[in-house]
Amino acid sequence: MSDSAQRKIGDVILKADNVSLSFGGVKALTNISFDVREHEIRAIIGPNGAGKSSMLNVINGVYHPQEGTITYRGEQRKDMDTHAAAKSGIARTFQNIALFTGMSVLDNIMTGRNLKIKSTFVEQALWIGRARREEMENRRVVEEIIDFLQLQHVRKTPVARLPYGIKKRVELARALAAEPSMLLLDEPMAGMNVEEKQDMCRFVLDTNDQFGTTIVLIEHDMGVVMDISDRVAVLDYGKKIGDGTPDEVRSNPEVIKAYLGAH
């Protein structure tokens, strides 16, 4: 079980109300209501095509739902805007790794700090004053993240050359570099072996624990989900069929029938 006893789970900071999203005829999300509390680890599970990734995309403004509202930090709106979401502290990783393949690990993680940059274009071109100071300061923070995620040995490697498991970790590092208050992780452990999964689990728990980061996690491995999440939402064919603590979800008959039963 997670050490949720020590962490203080706060109020609801993000709430989706009756959100529906469709692509042409395909209904990706149907009338979903879903909330996230501050500092918690919130899992979304469900079979492939259930709409899990779409839900994350709605939360940080990549997709714009046709119906429903989203309330984030007390402000209700029709949809989110990617840039505004990033600015307000939402960072994420993608199901299909979305790293900048032509850049080194270090530069990839440095990009995560772009919103902290105050220096102007001219200062950067001249490499003077603030531009140089910020570069050093950001580098220091990035090195801490590199230590935290144990990426020291690949620091200067172009990401295209890295194995899959390490790429997933670099993507997490890039998201953490923004010092987010909410982290959306889309299948961070998919395709990993047991050892890599354990490492990733520990990184997620440590992030939540040390920085108080709220985490919304999509994951297929039931063992992992039940172990580390505070609350779990279950999606199936774009509908929410269950929501609650891992124990509640495990004993929900509809969930057992639609999802867990299949395993």
Add this chain to the structure above:
Amino acid sequence: MIYREAGQYKTTYDTDTQIFPIAQDRYAMLAILLIAFIVIPFVATPYIFSAILIPFLIFSLAALGLNILTGYAGQISLGTAAFMAVGAFASYNFMLRVPGMPILLAFILGGICAAMVGIAFGLPSLRIRGFYLAASTLATQFFVVWCLTKVPWFTNNSASGVITAQQIEILGFKFDSPQEKYLLVLGIVCVLALLAKNMVRSTVGRSWMAVRDMDVAAEVIGFRVMKTKLTAFAVSSFYCGIAGALFAYCYVGTVEPEAYNLDLSFRILFMVIIGGLGSILGSFFGAAFIVLLPIVLSMIVHVTGLPNSVTSNVELMVFGGLIIFFLIVEPHGLARLWQIGKEKLRLWPFPH
């Protein structure tokens, strides 16, 4: 063993983010600069200045400009010569129409005009990419040259459309001889190359590469894709504009629309591909290669006694072959081969 970084430990981030973190590279760069600024002016002949060194430097600058757009920001362009033309004609008109205009300021204003045209013609990149963007920049190329030919104001009503560039004078000093022009171009190119290096090692450069590699992810982590692309168009066109002005004032000596044709755009694109996409050093390699290739080939033809007409045909064949080679085998061009060579040298004489 000569090229080793052993013992050179980086103890601060400042030293690790230097332009040349390895000491040998720093000394080599210093030596090259000393030779370029101090030795060459004394030893080179006027022919070497005008036929090799000056065009090499000017093309390097244009290739650097295109490399920022295509190599770093991933936006293909076939309109490089058009942006050069804007720089040249804008500088010419500033010199012509503003009394007492200092020539360096005219060059900078020419670059700024090119940047504005670049932004305007970069707008389609917000909606289209790849092949369609290439086609749209091709339209830019033809439109700009057409405009400069058809609107007599730009050429100051000159009947032939060919105008002699004004004399270059900075603080009372006249740059007339090839040697003096070489030093002027060298100075400008060094400064602009340094600025470009600073850009690509800070956030603006990372924003270009992020948008190039994965624009959705770039957006999600907070880069503004639109602003990033337009900045790349502006900076790239500024560099090309300055290169165009230097091309007119320090190389050909005339300002004429026809000099900035599609052929020139393609030549600069080839420099970037052969030199290395996404490398500042590669822009210089590519320019050197394309300036030197015809000269070396004609020397070979001369020595072997083949007919002269062979040269241009062989040149085209070698170009074509190399472009295909680099596009397929090594998109990072000569710059990457240089890097591999250095890595080998670092381990030499131990194979691993």
